[in-house]
Amino acid sequence: MLVVKFYVTFINLGKTHKDMSRIGKAPIAIPSGVSISVSDKNLLTVKGPKGELTQKVDSDITVKEEDGNIIVSRPTEQKKHKALHGLYRALIQNMVIGVTEGYKTTQELVGVGYRAANNGNTLELTLGFSHPIVFVLPQEVKVTTTAEKGKNPTITLESTDKQLIGQVAAKIRSFRKPEPYKGKGVKFVGEVLRRKAGKSAKK
Template sequence: MSRVGKAPIQLPKGVDIDVSKGNLVTVKGPKGQLQQKIDPDLTLEMNDGVLEIKRPTDQKRHREVHGLFRALINNMVTGVSEGYIREMEIFGVGFRAASNGQWLELSLGYSHPILFRIPQEIKIETRQDKGQNPIIKLECIDKELLGQVCAKIRSLRKPEPYKGKGIRFVGEEIRRKAGKTSGKK
């Protein structure tokens, strides 16, 4: 049995789950509302604020989707109750970030600034203290969307392994390579 799939989901106060026709799960909470269509073979059972997801058989396909949809629903519950925050920092001399509404303007050492449109569901904030690296703070209730946007921003200038210049998550460790050494003999 799937260890992830059989774990129950505790529903915090103020979070409601509704399963409509076609197994469309709607999760409503204080921060917003999310929807996810789940496999029609799976069933959801509510008991005293605890949600359990059951699969009909031990077929390979049912085992595959059991843990997946449990994790997706759990991420939705966490998102509408607490939300998700990701912070990214930019390392490099002259690298800058500024937000203007839903636009993120990045100066990453290319010949031109990069304008990146942030989806409406995500709140963006940039800050740059004197002598510190620029920080991009993204906040959203949808973990999947937040992860996709962070990955796209990071792909604009991935951290390189020699000096570590580029965009990385706060607290992320970059594996560094040794540079050239003098080979005189």
């Protein structure tokens, strides 16, 4: 039995400096039931109906509440500050959505004998190996599994943290990435795979 623990790494959002600068200038509306606070160490806390999230903000970036909006600002037009400006604005927007609506993603297991079951936040996967894979998810991510006759088993993840749920889903997918011929593996529901034609037998 293979037991896997989860570790968080930081994701690069892959935007250009120009894109991030433009994103950073847009104010973020604060929905009803959501409150924000920023500590003297630039630690941002966002609270809402679904929970609470915190984010350490770079000391060069300013976050404040103004007229029902969250305003993110930068000190200069340097590339570094433009990139940080857009990055934190995007992260804060995700936090607001997370504590109000939450994030959800569903994956399916494609393959004969593939199974998924969970006990709390411990997920056990049977993916065609000689041993099951036991994956311990972070407490911030809720997992449920389904197994209906005639349908592929599914894994559903829910969390207030967009970055974290994305990392967890990617980790689960990595245990058995879909192969390009028959599509066997762990895939997102609705994911379109690039399929390759099988090699024809020589005559």
